[in-house]
Amino acid sequence: YDKGLAWPSPRFTVQANTNCVLDNLTGLIWARNASLTNGVNWSNAVVFCEALNYGGQTDWRLPNRVELESLLNLGALSPALPAGHPFTGVLTGYYWSSSTYHTLANGGWCVTFTDAQVNSTGKSVLNSVWPVRGGQ
Numbered sequence: 001y002d003k004g005l006a007w008p009s010p011r012f013t014v015q016a017n018t019n020c021v022l023d024n025l026t027g028l029i030w031a032r033n034a035s036l037t038n039g040v041n042w043s044n045a046v047v048f049c050e051a052l053n054y055g056g057q058t059d060w061r062l063p064n065r066v067e068l069e070s071l072l073n074l075g076a077l078s079p080a081l082p083a084g085h086p087f088t089g090v091l092t093g094y095y096w097s098s099s100t101y102h103t104l105a106n107g108g109w110c111v112t113f114t115d116a117q118v119n120s121t122g123k124s125v126l127n128s129v130w131p132v133r134g135g136q
Helices: 042-051 065-069
Strands: 012-015 020-023 029-031 037-040 094-100 107-112 118-122 127-129
Touching: 037 042, 042 094, 042 127, 065 094, 065 107
Parallel strands: 094 127
Antiparallel strands: 012 020, 020 029, 037 127, 094 107, 107 118
16 A cells, blocks of 8 residues: 655645644645634624624635644644644634535534534524635
């Protein structure tokens, strides 16, 4: 079997003068501040991201479940992020993804960086938002 590709080093690059973080593994650009909003339902999370002007950029969106999960380090806790990550304000509790739960139309997927849990919940529940740019 062939080995996989080595992860980039560094994994993350803080973009000058924008307070945004490029993930050199996925190509996604994340808000460096992970606590821009807390306690919003799913539809308000979508609207918040679409209206966001952060780091001089206005094309933010709510990440899908796979994109949020790509940040997880399953061997770390509080936060469950890769060592040396440059993010600030990582909140306890869940962050919304844009992904709808497949068997429940009024349910959405969310991820917590406290202990790397991925769960579904009703879209009326109040969770945090971590905006992303790029990708799909």
